[in-house]
Amino acid sequence: MESTSVKQIIDECKKKTRIQYTNKGGFFSPKLKSINHLEVGYSKIISNPLTIFLERLYVVYKNLRNWFNSVKERWFPRNPEIVGTVKDAYLTGVISFKEKSDVRTPIVHMKVVFWARTKLFQWRKLAEGYTDHEGVFNLPFDLRAAVKWANRKNLIFEVEEIDSIYFDKNKVGHHNYSVFHKQTFPKSDLIGMGYNLREIQLDYWNYRTDTIIPRTLLKFDNGDTIQSYTQGRKDALIEQIIPIELTKLKHLLLIKEDSDKISHASIQADYPINLTQCIEKELPGYTRGDEWFGERMMNGMNCGAFMQDPENPDVYMIKYFGLCNYDHNHEFALPDVTIYFNFNNKGIPIPFKIKTVGALNAINKDQWQQREFTPADGEMLWLAVKRLARSVGNVCTEVDEHFVGTHLNVEQYAIATFRNFKHSPLSILLMPHMREVSLINEGADKLIIKGFLPEGTALNAKGLVKRAKDLLGMFDWKSWRPMKSISEDHRYAQAENIFFEVVENYVNTFFEQNLKGIISHWDEVYRFSQDLVNHSVPVFLSDVDLDALPTNERNQALERLAYYKFQYGFDETVTREKRNNQLKVVSPITHKTSISAEDTEDINNLKRACKYAIMQATFMHTWINEHQYDDLGEVLYSCGGLRFGDKESGVLVPESDLSIAPNLTVTTQQLWFANFLSRTEYGFITKNEDGDVNPIFTELLESKRADFDKIGVSIDDIESRTNI
Amino acid sequence: MSEFYPAHKNKLVAIFDKIILWHTAKFFGFLIAAFLSFPKRNRMSHDNGIAGLGNLKIVDNPEFPEHDFFKAGRTFPIRVRHATATYLDDAVNGIRSISLKFSQHHFKSPFDIEMNTGATTLFWSAKSFLMFAKTRKEKYAVCYVDYIKKYPQGATGAIGAMRRNPSSFTNLKYYGKTPFLFKGTDGIQRYAKYRVVPEKEQLETGLQLNPCDYELPNQRVAPHEKNGRNYLKYEWEDRVKKGHAKYKLQIQLVTASHDEDPEIFNNMFPWDERIYPWMDVADFEITETLDWKESTISTFSVNNMPESLGIIPAKSIYDYNSLNYMRAHSEIARKARLLSLKIFGMVPPIPNNDNRNNEEWGK
Numbered sequence A: 001m002e003s004t005s006v007k008q009i010i011d012e013c014k015k016k017t018r019i020q021y022t023n024k025g026g027f028f029s030p031k032l033k034s035i036n037h038l039e040v041g042y043s044k045i046i047s048n049p050l051t052i053f054l055e056r057l058y059v060v061y062k063n064l065r066n067w068f069n070s071v072k073e074r075w076f077p078r079n080p081e082i083v084g085t086v087k088d089a090y091l092t093g094v095i096s097f098k099e100k101s102d103v104r105t106p107i108v109h110m111k112v113v114f115w116a117r118t119k120l121f122q123w124r125k126l127a128e129g130y131t132d133h134e135g136v137f138n139l140p141f142d143l144r145a146a147v148k149w150a151n152r153k154n155l156i157f158e159v160e161e162i163d164s165i166y167f168d169k170n171k172v173g174h175h176n177y178s179v180f181h182k183q184t185f186p187k188s189d190l191i192g193m194g195y196n197l198r199e200i201q202l203d204y205w206n207y208r209t210d211t212i213i214p215r216t217l218l219k220f221d222n223g224d225t226i227q228s229y230t231q232g233r234k235d236a237l238i239e240q241i242i243p244i245e246l247t248k249l250k251h252l253l254l255i256k257e258d259s260d261k262i263s264h265a266s267i268q269a270d271y272p273i274n275l276t277q278c279i280e281k282e283l284p285g286y287t288r289g290d291e292w293f294g295e296r297m298m299n300g301m302n303c304g305a306f307m308q309d310p311e312n313p314d315v316y317m318i319k320y321f322g323l324c325n326y327d328h329n330h331e332f333a334l335p336d337v338t339i340y341f342n343f344n345n346k347g348i349p350i351p352f353k354i355k356t357v358g359a360l361n362a363i364n365k366d367q368w369q370q371r372e373f374t375p376a377d378g379e380m381l382w383l384a385v386k387r388l389a390r391s392v393g394n395v396c397t398e399v400d401e402h403f404v405g406t407h408l409n410v411e412q413y414a415i416a417t418f419r420n421f422k423h424s425p426l427s428i429l430l431m432p433h434m435r436e437v438s439l440i441n442e443g444a445d446k447l448i449i450k451g452f453l454p455e456g457t458a459l460n461a462k463g464l465v466k467r468a469k470d471l472l473g474m475f476d477w478k479s480w481r482p483m484k485s486i487s488e489d490h491r492y493a494q495a496e497n498i499f500f501e502v503v504e505n506y507v508n509t510f511f512e513q514n515l516k517g518i519i520s521h522w523d524e525v526y527r528f529s530q531d532l533v534n535h536s537v538p539v540f541l542s543d544v545d546l547d548a549l550p551t552n553e554r555n556q557a558l559e560r561l562a563y564y565k566f567q568y569g570f571d572e573t574v575t576r577e578k579r580n581n582q583l584k585v586v587s588p589i590t591h592k593t594s595i596s597a598e599d600t601e602d603i604n605n606l607k608r609a610c611k612y613a614i615m616q617a618t619f620m621h622t623w624i625n626e627h628q629y630d631d632l633g634e635v636l637y638s639c640g641g642l643r644f645g646d647k648e649s650g651v652l653v654p655e656s657d658l659s660i661a662p663n664l665t666v667t668t669q670q671l672w673f674a675n676f677l678s679r680t681e682y683g684f685i686t687k688n689e690d691g692d693v694n695p696i697f698t699e700l701l702e703s704k705r706a707d708f709d710k711i712g713v714s715i716d717d718i719e720s721r722t723n724i
Numbered sequence B: 001m002s003e004f005y006p007a008h009k010n011k012l013v014a015i016f017d018k019i020i021l022w023h024t025a026k027f028f029g030f031l032i033a034a035f036l037s038f039p040k041r042n043r044m045s046h047d048n049g050i051a052g053l054g055n056l057k058i059v060d061n062p063e064f065p066e067h068d069f070f071k072a073g074r075t076f077p078i079r080v081r082h083a084t085a086t087y088l089d090d091a092v093n094g095i096r097s098i099s100l101k102f103s104q105h106h107f108k109s110p111f112d113i114e115m116n117t118g119a120t121t122l123f124w125s126a127k128s129f130l131m132f133a134k135t136r137k138e139k140y141a142v143c144y145v146d147y148i149k150k151y152p153q154g155a156t157g158a159i160g161a162m163r164r165n166p167s168s169f170t171n172l173k174y175y176g177k178t179p180f181l182f183k184g185t186d187g188i189q190r191y192a193k194y195r196v197v198p199e200k201e202q203l204e205t206g207l208q209l210n211p212c213d214y215e216l217p218n219q220r221v222a223p224h225e226k227n228g229r230n231y232l233k234y235e236w237e238d239r240v241k242k243g244h245a246k247y248k249l250q251i252q253l254v255t256a257s258h259d260e261d262p263e264i265f266n267n268m269f270p271w272d273e274r275i276y277p278w279m280d281v282a283d284f285e286i287t288e289t290l291d292w293k294e295s296t297i298s299t300f301s302v303n304n305m306p307e308s309l310g311i312i313p314a315k316s317i318y319d320y321n322s323l324n325y326m327r328a329h330s331e332i333a334r335k336a337r338l339l340s341l342k343i344f345g346m347v348p349p350i351p352n353n354d355n356r357n358n359e360e361w362g363k
């Protein structure tokens, strides 16, 4: 087939299956004619009256809620003016992070507000201020204004957090605050002079203590809650998930009640068509071919790291490490896979050899058995081994790169950001990109790590957590660089580089404009750096005695380390710090609590760390996330794990043998997830739904629109934060 | 702007403030009389004390503006009473006091002044004093736990005012804390604070050198304490006999002004000694101690003052001057106690026994 027509068909299918978003009401109600309806419309569920009813119900609820909130705002505004004349009394106390240590860490620069409400429920601000370096607040107020008869019995003390960032007409960023903690006390307690609320310990952006991975504590015992999804994000999620949720529910019910009436094909048909199915319709067999395989490994969800073969510079390898001794089940195959490529004249990597290490059937479970496959082994085997490689690649991409490399990696920067940046302009720079990642990660723990992955892949929850800890030990801002493009078709790497250039300009410009503020609040940077280092995981293998391992394991560990170093731009030679005898993976940004403009090394470190965190939270995450439906939206083409079955041929059989394919439950779950994750994206840079994207960033990105278009990437698809 | 603590801007509220203050003071005085002074024959706090008689002489060359009452060289027979607040045990960590009366009568006098150790105390207005009283929960010599926790000045006051095991009543400094009026012969309105210090400068004993936040409410007799329940009173008796109980009465003055910051009346802020130096008013000496009965009926009142040295008017229960206003209105309690002592007889003296850390008298 002519390559131009292949390209045309692929482009056409990409266009057809592209997920687009509108802001208008429910997207699947036929009357609303939104774009997604056309696709989801393939599903029979979508025109189901129940779906439409539920969607209408949600719209009614949303309108009611918005109306109620606006009434509340109008009738009971929180007047910003401080009442009273003399300041003859003061409210004091200290705010600290709730923790087990004898001396708690103070929460510095936290906003605190002291309110009265009148008997007619009007808000009267008595005082406001911030905690100091010791976490102490001292709010002078007018005693008589606080105890006056017109006020209600109890006065309100609130601890506020920066909830979101917004930009004014002059492109200057500001904070929106929301109440994090509230407590009341009777006005009759006030007797003049000081009133001491004493130590208020808050579970504010605290680290979880049940895991070595830096995770946000999201369980609270006194009604406090940190950060929630923006209302827009919640609405988008609910509206978009109703039809796919109903689809899945129908499948699960049928599987339970009437399994004869449901099959892989019927499940697949209920979900919207994806890229590979679309291409298969036009070009049967193309998506199972070598060219498509290499193209997707390079520019699809996998965005693989092509390592040059030291012995043959024309050969490139991608390595996926499977079980690696992590806790696992025995239902699915997850061998180590090395794929060898040559580039064709279009710059597309063409696989010519695939090496596997590990079990491929249920009979021989030797985890060190090695096999090698080439096209010469016959079409059936070659197709099957490519399918196997795809499935191992999916696990590695989803777990190592997507979940660990972006979600967990970003979360550690998010916690340190929200714990520490209050007065520093860095809150304006980082918060929009750091918000919601902790929330989605908490969701991922339940739904994916403890839910889907143990059921649909070889790894179980315990193994996944250990793997996550190991992999996180390869991510550091210090030596990271975007991937080098190795051929004219390497569009992923090209896009990553253009985007990183944008991020660099964005951060550099921001620093130029805000350097004074950043330096004058450098103490916040110091604590940010301390939190990052103290809570980061140990460097991969730094806590393992390699000499004590059996040879096979030791070799595998070293091979992983070498490949990961290449893949994640990790430099083990940079000076890292130890805490509790652990070599911490995240490099310190600064050792100083205050600096001057001459301390360029510290400032440059900070810039690089910011660029890194923003890059991971935006482009790096979006790429994998948005391509999930392209590459995981057809179960027989690609899945999270092929079952061993009970034959000696194991996983090396054609797609038509459904005994190795995921079972029906896993099938609908995989498609549900792929839809859910790719389809409910929200918070795009250019669309700026929540108004928190820095206009400098948008302008810089817009200036590269044509460059991105040239390589088939739409900047409108890139999210400003990791939230799905 | 008022010369005194300003009344509320809203006239209606100001009137209301005054009514509340009057009622509060009267009601409080009545409560003390009805539930403490009359039935129990107790003072509000300073039951554990010893009185003595002596002489006082106004200094020959006063540095303070001329005043008809404090005329240079004038002498007065005096009655003085030292006490330990709250507990019937000299060895507790407690506030110590001196009350001075410009007469040797147990009640009548042209000038009384009551002072406690420490330049500041634990309350500063009628409102705060009522809270102090309300939150009091005495148990085995631990008392103001909630108050000290909630009110930072309660804590600083406790540190500043309490003395643990002072070696003598005579080496402590006693402060009147609340300001009074002072109108001299020049007719200029001034405010005055008084204190009593040892005749000769000496090291004050019993100070809390390393106060601990959560231990502040703990006034208990320290473990392995050797000092007995009456050790300070005994020491004072011996000292008076030897002629070593000599003191100075001093005064600090601030000229009244219409744009005065009301905080000038706040007894929690000592006036800066560099700007408002302490000046000697009089020297006095105790020549004989009185027995338990005479000590017990010795009674002092802020109402025993010439008009030109009287209390500063108060506007509300939040006004810092409301403390003295309340004292002035608690005359009923003093009288009720004396009446009760007459009717029911004398309270027993404090036994020198091992009944420690107990609010009760003990047998």
Ligand SMILES: [Fe+2]
Pocket (backbone or CB within 6 Å): A402, A407, A621, A625, A677, A723, A724
């Ligand atoms: Fe994601």
